[in-house]
Amino acid sequence: MAKNGExxxxxxxxxxxRGAIAAGLKCYFGYPITPQNDIPExxxxxxxxxxxxxxxxxSEVAAANMLIGxxxxxxxxxxxxSSPGVSLKQEAISYLAGSQLPAVIVNMSRxxxxxxxxxxxxxxxxxxxxxxxxxxYRTLVLAPGTCQEAYDLIIEAFDLAFKYRNPxxxxxxxxxxxxxxxxxTWTPEEKAHDEGLNWRIEGAEGRDHRIIxxxxxxxxxxxxxxxxxxxxYDDMAKHTKQELFETEDAELIVVAYGSIGRxxxxxxxxxxxxxxxxxxFRPITLYPFPSQELKSLAEQGKKFLTIEHNLGQMVExxxxxxRTIRDSDFFGFMPGNLPTPDDFEEPILKSLGGK
Amino acid sequence: MSEQExxxxxxxxxxxxxxxxxxxxCQHGVAQRLAGELLSEMGLTENTLxxxxxxxxVFLYNYLKVDSVEAPHGRAPAVATGVKRARGDKFxxxxxGDGDLASIGMAEIMHCANxxxxxxxxxxxxxxxxMTGGQMAPTTxxxxxxxxxPAGRNPAKEGLPIRMAEIxxxxxxxxxxxxxxxxxxxxxxxxxxxxxxAFEVQQAGLGFGFVELLATCPTNWRMTPIQANERIxxxxxxxxxxxxxxxxxxxx
Numbered sequence: 001m002a003k004n005g006e007x008x009x010x011x012x013x014x015x016x017x018r019g020a021i022a023a024g025l026k027c028y029f030g031y032p033i034t035p036q037n038d039i040p041e042x043x044x045x046x047x048x049x050x051x052x053x054x055x056x057x058x059s060e061v062a063a064a065n066m067l068i069g070x071x072x073x074x075x076x077x078x079x080x081x082s083s084p085g086v087s088l089k090q091e092a093i094s095y096l097a098g099s100q101l102p103a104v105i106v107n108m109s110r111x112x113x114x115x116x117x118x119x120x121x122x123x124x125x126x127x128x129x130x131x132x133x134x135x136x137y138r139t140l141v142l143a144p145g146t147c148q149e150a151y152d153l154i155i156e157a158f159d160l161a162f163k164y165r166n167p168x169x170x171x172x173x174x175x176x177x178x179x180x181x182x183x184x185t186w187t188p189e190e191k192a193h194d195e196g197l198n199w200r201i202e203g204a205e206g207r208d209h210r211i212i213x214x215x216x217x218x219x220x221x222x223x224x225x226x227x228x229x230x231x232x233y234d235d236m237a238k239h240t241k242q243e244l245f246e247t248e249d250a251e252l253i254v255v256a257y258g259s260i261g262r263x264x265x266x267x268x269x270x271x272x273x274x275x276x277x278x279x280x281f282r283p284i285t286l287y288p289f290p291s292q293e294l295k296s297l298a299e300q301g302k303k304f305l306t307i308e309h310n311l312g313q314m315v316e317x318x319x320x321x322x323r324t325i326r327d328s329d330f331f332g333f334m335p336g337n338l339p340t341p342d343d344f345e346e347p348i349l350k351s352l353g354g355k
Numbered sequence: 356m357s358e359q360e361x362x363x364x365x366x367x368x369x370x371x372x373x374x375x376x377x378x379x380x381c382q383h384g385v386a387q388r389l390a391g392e393l394l395s396e397m398g399l400t401e402n403t404l405x406x407x408x409x410x411x412x413v414f415l416y417n418y419l420k421v422d423s424v425e426a427p428h429g430r431a432p433a434v435a436t437g438v439k440r441a442r443g444d445k446f447x448x449x450x451x452g453d454g455d456l457a458s459i460g461m462a463e464i465m466h467c468a469n470x471x472x473x474x475x476x477x478x479x480x481x482x483x484x485x486m487t488g489g490q491m492a493p494t495t496x497x498x499x500x501x502x503x504x505p506a507g508r509n510p511a512k513e514g515l516p517i518r519m520a521e522i523x524x525x526x527x528x529x530x531x532x533x534x535x536x537x538x539x540x541x542x543x544x545x546x547x548x549x550x551x552x553a554f555e556v557q558q559a560g561l562g563f564g565f566v567e568l569l570a571t572c573p574t575n576w577r578m579t580p581i582q583a584n585e586r587i588x589x590x591x592x593x594x595x596x597x598x599x600x601x602x603x604x605x606x607x
Contacts, residue, residue, distance in 0.1 A: 026441060027437065027440050027441050029437065053440040053441070055436065055440060055470075057433065057466075058462050058463070058465075058466035059462060061430070061433075061462075061463075062430070062433040062436075062462065062463055062466065063433075065426065065427060065430035065433035065434050065437065065463070066433050066434065066436050066437035066440070067437060068424065068426065068427075068430075068433075068434050068437060069406065069424065069426075069433070069434040069435060069436060069437020069438035069439075069440075069441065070437040070438065070440060070441035071437070072424040072434075072437075072438065073404070073437075073438060073441035073442045075441045075442075077437070077441065091427055092427065092430070095425075095427050099424070099425070201404050201422035201423065201424055201438070202404075202422060202442070202445075203401050203402045203403065203404065203421075203422060203445060204400070204401055204420060204421055204422050205401040205402075206401075208420075209371075209416075209419075209420045209421050209422050209423065210422045210423070211416045211417075211422075211423050211424075211425070212423070212424040212425065213416065213424070213425040214425065215413065215425060
């Protein structure tokens with residue numbers, strides 16, 4: 001059930017901010033870092049006006065730990081940052097996962113490693129999908145390819161965070177954050193999974209006290225806890241989401257996500273007009289990765305080329321998904337530069353002509 | 356209970372009736388008992404959200420009958436900020452040791468105080484990292500031997516011990532900052548009064564409340580409990596003077 005709002009021409013960062021507030025955001029904690037500064041700037045005015053709390057923290061570390069505090073109270077809360085800042089948040093993300101707390105973390109990623117640059121890159125795929133912090137845990141990761149999808153996915157991110165009591169990450173990049181597009185806003189009329197939170201701290205009135213923790217010292221208790229977490233991650237595998245474009249008769253499927261998926265889509269349109277049988281598979285959930293859906297395409301005998309704005313990260317998940325049937329070629333567009341649809345034509349042709 | 360034994364006083368309702376894990380002579384038990392008594396006396400038990408930190412103090416959540424959340428090392432003031440911003444109607448209490456608060460968590464405590472977060476923080480200063488086995492802390496005294504300052508703390512290389520109650524007292528958002536000691540009955544009574552004041556400024560919405568407690572760690576000091584109490588009097592109090600460093604209610 002949704003209540004439709006207005007049609008706006010806004011940046012991805014603003015779409016994220018507006019979507020979060022529409023989703024019922026109560027607390028935002030952030031710290032300035034390019035290219036996501038529009039988010040804390042928007043939140044500083046709009047969230048208090050919507051009855052929520054905004055804090056510009058002293059560091060990314062503090063912001064992510066404020067998230068632990070608010071999440072433990074069972075309210076909808078989020079933080080946002082960009083690559084080096086998200087590295088600093090990883091300790092708290094591990095604690096959120098270990099303590100089974102719901103929260104949303106936005107990464108409008110930039111070039112790395114280290115200070116890198118402030119341009120777009122997909123170099124944080126490993127960090128986002130494979131943990132990043134310590135211990136055996138997973139973060140649900142959603143990768144929008146348009147400003148509208150950024151708006152829609154952050155609303156879904158809060159529902160998933162509460163459904164699984166787990167951190168959920170939105171992985172965008174400088175392109176998604178900084179480009180402007182028409183966005184149709186909407187407000188969910190119901191908040192799924194937010195009721196009857198018998199785990200949150202609220203004052204131990206008339207019952208035994210609750211303890212939210214990730215320390216399990218007694219013999220076997222950590223193993224038991226990790227088993228619970230693993231069962232949850234297994235269940236998350238049901239929530240894969242992807243876009244298929246021109247894949248039915250395609251000989252070659254390009255696998256690309258986020259803003260690169262969107263640029264590849266333009267390449268595919270152009271190459272289709274030239275008669276090339278190429279299609280796009282764009283994973284929207286990066287964890288869980290849509291392995292089964294990709295494998296079924298491999299079973300149809302299609303070739304694969306993975307294109308990323310990095311030196312080869314998601315290609316490992318693509319290869320794992322289709323390894324019993326096929327392999328995938330890889331083309332990495334070097335971060336530090338901005339790709340256009342034309343940049344992908346040559347690697348696609350090369351892959352199409354290969355074995 | 357034999358006929359000769361007399362129950363002199365009851366356990367406060369905020370205190371869980373279990374043995375604590377602390378070493379003999381350690382004063383975490385005293386500090387936590389004072390906190391529990393105050394929560395009970397002030398009617399806060401069912402209204403309190405507790406943030407526990409890393410170190411010997413982490414198990415406080417097992418000893419107080421209040422809802423609690425565990426913070427990573429040093430980050431308790433940030434977690435407490437998140438709790439208070441989500442539940443401004445609740446009483447938020449945190450409790451940290453010296454390694455946690457004055458070393459890894461220095462940024463978080465300074466900014467939490469400076470923002471004037473309406474939370475109360477109890478700071479246990481025993482001049483040493485306790486749980487990890489007696490390493491040098493930011494509050495380790497000059498010349499004090501620890502496992503990582505085997506020749507004694509050398510200010511030329513390691514700096515002087517940090518006086519937190521004074522630093523916190525300088526910050527704009529602080530409503531109350533005081534240093535007290537747990538080495539004798541008289542000082543324990545004063546400590547409880549200071550903690551009560553820190554709780555009251557939060558309840559009155561006046562700002563950040565901070566109480567530094569000078570406490571013993573006989574195990575890592577390699578002392579008997581009596582020697583440890585004497586050390587507080589003879590070595591710690593001269594460097595860490597007891598007193599109130601800020602009290603916005605007194606300035607009125």
